[in-house]
Amino acid sequence: DGGITQSPKYLFRKEGQNVTLSCEQNLNHDAMYWYRQDPGQGLRLIYYSQIVNDFQKGDIAEGYSVSREKKESFPLTVTSAQKNPTAFYLCASRPRGQSSTDTQYFGPGTRLTVL
Amino acid sequence: AQSVAQPEDQVNVAEGNPLTVKCTYSVSGNPYLFWYVQYPNRGLQFLLKYITGDNLVKGSYGFEAEFNKSQTSFHLKKPSALVSDSALYFCAVRDERGGSYIPTFGRGTSLIVHP
Numbered sequence: 001d002g003g004i005t006q007s008p009k010y011l012f013r014k015e016g017q018n019v020t021l022s023c024e025q026n027l028n029h030d031a032m033y034w035y036r037q038d039p040g041q042g043l044r045l046i047y048y049s050q051i052v053n054d055f056q057k058g059d060i061a062e063g064y065s066v067s068r069e070k071k072e073s074f075p076l077t078v079t080s081a082q083k084n085p086t087a088f089y090l091c092a093s094r095p096r097g098q099s100s101t102d103t104q105y106f107g108p109g110t111r112l113t114v115l
Numbered sequence: 116a117q118s119v120a121q122p123e124d125q126v127n128v129a130e131g132n133p134l135t136v137k138c139t140y141s142v143s144g145n146p147y148l149f150w151y152v153q154y155p156n157r158g159l160q161f162l163l164k165y166i167t168g169d170n171l172v173k174g175s176y177g178f179e180a181e182f183n184k185s186q187t188s189f190h191l192k193k194p195s196a197l198v199s200d201s202a203l204y205f206c207a208v209r210d211e212r213g214g215s216y217i218p219t220f221g222r223g224t225s226l227i228v229h230p
């Protein structure tokens with residue numbers, strides 16, 4: 001998990017509220033990613049960003065938004081439009097400009113529970 | 116799109132016995148394959164990857180994986196399992212989306228090593 005921090009580790013919100021999950025990395029990586037993990041479904045890609053001020057939708061972007069104003073930060077907002085937001089959220093980063101086969105580095109995750 | 120499949124939701128093995136966690140892939144072109152491990156409530160950690168070369172890839176914590184082109188498989192193996200190996204294991208393949216390389220993950224296999 002080294003080099004990527006996610007906060008908080010556990011987050012509780014009431015239904016209908018927007019919530020922002022933090023992801024910060026000090027690895028000087030260009031690319032950053034957000035995944036959602038549900039039991040038995042593996043990791044599903046929400047958004048990714050290859051460079052600052054640019055990001056693309058992943059497979060399940062509906063109900064989520066992101067920003068990439070700084071290289072080291074890639075916050076994820078879970079909006080009230082997300083139908084089933086309770087899940088474990090993982091942030092990852094990868095160096096760009098090296099081999100595209102380079103591996104991803106993951107943060108420790110945030111478990112979001114919507115009551 | 117590239118994809119991987121992990122046919123087993125759970126694998127049980129006794130400590131000291133060899134273990135195998137299965138992964139098959141479907142790609143166009145040369146596959147770039149990865150294995151990651153996730154301990155409870157943690158992010159994913161990289162174990163090993165196959166890009167090209169030897170079909171037997173050695174990785175962290177004594178794990179290795181065998182690439183088999185004819186069977187389109189990339190099974191994870193370890194000669195002697197430890198209780199501490201109990202975790203969730205993910206196979207992944209490099210996929211391309213709009214000029215960016217994004218890993219696509221399998222659904223994960225829970226490995227349980229019994230004392």
